[in-house]
Amino acid sequence: MADQTVFTTPDPTVRELLATHSNLSLDVRSGLMLDGVPLQAIADEIGTPCWVMSADTLRKRAAKLHNAMKSAGLSVSTHFAVKSNDHLAVLSIVSQAGMGADVVSGGELIKARKAGIPASRIVFSGVGKTDAELRLALQEGIAQINVESAEELEILSGVASSMGREIDVALRVNPDVDAKTHAKITTGVAGNKFGIPYDEALGLYRLASELSGLRPVGYAVHIGSQILTMEPYRAAYGRIAELVRVTRQAGLPVTVVDCGGGLGICYRDEGEGSPEALAGVIRSELGDLDVHLAIEPGRWIAAPAGVLLASVILRKKVTEGSPFIILDAAMNDLLRPSLYEAWHGILPLSAHDAVLAPEEACVVGPVCETGDTFAQDRSLPPLQRGARVAILDTGAYGAVMSSTYNARPLAAEVLVDGDRWSVIRPRQKVEDLWANEILSEGMRVEA
Numbered sequence: 001m002a003d004q005t006v007f008t009t010p011d012p013t014v015r016e017l018l019a020t021h022s023n024l025s026l027d028v029r030s031g032l033m034l035d036g037v038p039l040q041a042i043a044d045e046i047g048t049p050c051w052v053m054s055a056d057t058l059r060k061r062a063a064k065l066h067n068a069m070k071s072a073g074l075s076v077s078t079h080f081a082v083k084s085n086d087h088l089a090v091l092s093i094v095s096q097a098g099m100g101a102d103v104v105s106g107g108e109l110i111k112a113r114k115a116g117i118p119a120s121r122i123v124f125s126g127v128g129k130t131d132a133e134l135r136l137a138l139q140e141g142i143a144q145i146n147v148e149s150a151e152e153l154e155i156l157s158g159v160a161s162s163m164g165r166e167i168d169v170a171l172r173v174n175p176d177v178d179a180k181t182h183a184k185i186t187t188g189v190a191g192n193k194f195g196i197p198y199d200e201a202l203g204l205y206r207l208a209s210e211l212s213g214l215r216p217v218g219y220a221v222h223i224g225s226q227i228l229t230m231e232p233y234r235a236a237y238g239r240i241a242e243l244v245r246v247t248r249q250a251g252l253p254v255t256v257v258d259c260g261g262g263l264g265i266c267y268r269d270e271g272e273g274s275p276e277a278l279a280g281v282i283r284s285e286l287g288d289l290d291v292h293l294a295i296e297p298g299r300w301i302a303a304p305a306g307v308l309l310a311s312v313i314l315r316k317k318v319t320e321g322s323p324f325i326i327l328d329a330a331m332n333d334l335l336r337p338s339l340y341e342a343w344h345g346i347l348p349l350s351a352h353d354a355v356l357a358p359e360e361a362c363v364v365g366p367v368c369e370t371g372d373t374f375a376q377d378r379s380l381p382p383l384q385r386g387a388r389v390a391i392l393d394t395g396a397y398g399a400v401m402s403s404t405y406n407a408r409p410l411a412a413e414v415l416v417d418g419d420r421w422s423v424i425r426p427r428q429k430v431e432d433l434w435a436n437e438i439l440s441e442g443m444r445v446e447a
């Protein structure tokens with residue numbers, strides 16, 4: 001077992017990141033550890049870039065969320081948002097920790113089933129489900145489909161009737177509440193593509209009760225992602241509670257409210273969304289409705305469980321301003337900084353690097369895009385060629401959003417469980433990049 005001696009580093013960012021990430025520690029000899037595993041050992045054996053997930057963190061966070069709901073006296077089904085991390089190992093761990101799944105495609109549905117998540121614990125959300133995906137959901141007998149438009153209601157009714165099936169349906173309502181998060185991940189304001197306009201919801205609920213193949217059971221709402229304060233949740237759930245009352249007054253039964261996901265985490269110093277506070281809001285706004293409650297968290301469960309390991313290819317001097325630290329990971333691996341200007345903590349893997357006095361640097365990848373930037377003018381220990389770093393909080397919306405842009409093979413994935421680790425997806429081979437490309441004989445030119 002490695003020596004867990006904590007020592008002082010002069011870099012306040014390093015100290016703060018270690019303080020806010022309880023699964024990470026800096027060991028004098030072994031460097032940065034994720035749970036009981038030195039990350040250098042993984043990088044030595046597997047190479048970089050490489051995603052590493054902590055099984056323990058997934059389990060602990062699922063338990064924390066369940067306890068928060070229970071302590072508030074709520075019985076809530078939790079559906080892990082598969083879009084945040086769809087690795088079979090992750091799905092299997094969260095399933096064993098008591099979660100079902102929220103899926104947005106046929107592919108996610110099949111992966112959730114492959115990971116052992118029972119169909120009865122799967123809900124299907126999304127603005128555009130194809131007929132084939134709806135048929136799959138009906139064949140599998142999943143718990144519920146969250147319908148997002150009048151058009152989808154008609155299509156689903158047609159598909160279900162043609163199969164002689166009936167399915168529980170919740171209407172996803174757009175409550176026109178601003179989640180005060182990044183504009184690209186806000187989903188609950190009027191004008192977003194998501195959900196049924198609030199004022200149309202009751203009419204469509206009535207329509208759903210008249211259409212064959214559908215059993216309208218309630219409402220769903222999801223207002224966005226990385227939400228840190230409770231006001232938007234309170235406003236959205238308050239509106240849904242009102243809708244439930246009005247629907248019942250109209251003589252239509254409502255038995256389900258799906259409260260969506262969106263709870264945020266602490267990437268930098270913003271503090272994390274509190275499951276206890278969320279439970280409190282759900283109880284105060286929806287607790288007396290006598291409905292079955294559900295939530296769909298993704299990021300809050302998975303993001304802090306993962307890091308992305310990378311190596312410094314080179315350090316590029318500039319005449320003015322911060323030097324460029326060019327990593328072997330890039331935007332094709334982790335897209336969030338490029339897409340949302342998202343801030344991710346970066347820590348050196350070596351204890352030796354971690355104790356150096358910090359400098360300002362720009363951390364970038366080698367992809368041919370100026371947007372391929374992980375951090376601008378970031379205070380970091382001076383990282384030299386060959387140094388390794390961990391980019392933090394990449395367990396959600398990390399590997400799932402990777403691509404092979406610039407013909408860069410998908411990075412390896414590793415699972416840490418206590419003081420053991422194993423590869424859960426080998427690095428993609430370069431040959432795999434063209435394995436499915438068809439080059440007809442006439443097109444082939446001998447090199």
Ligand SMILES: Cc1ncc(COP(=O)(O)O)c(C=O)c1O
Nearest residue numbers: 081125225261262296297298299
């Ligand atoms: C319908 C739905 N549910 C759940 C989630 C999960 O969100 P988060 O990862 O922020 O918890 C999303 C993504 O924003 C979503 O679109």
Ligand SMILES: N[C@@H](CCCC[NH3+])C(=O)O
Nearest residue numbers: 083185225226336396397
């Ligand atoms: N992919 C986004 C969040 C979108 C969530 C899905 N609706 C992120 O990385 O933060």
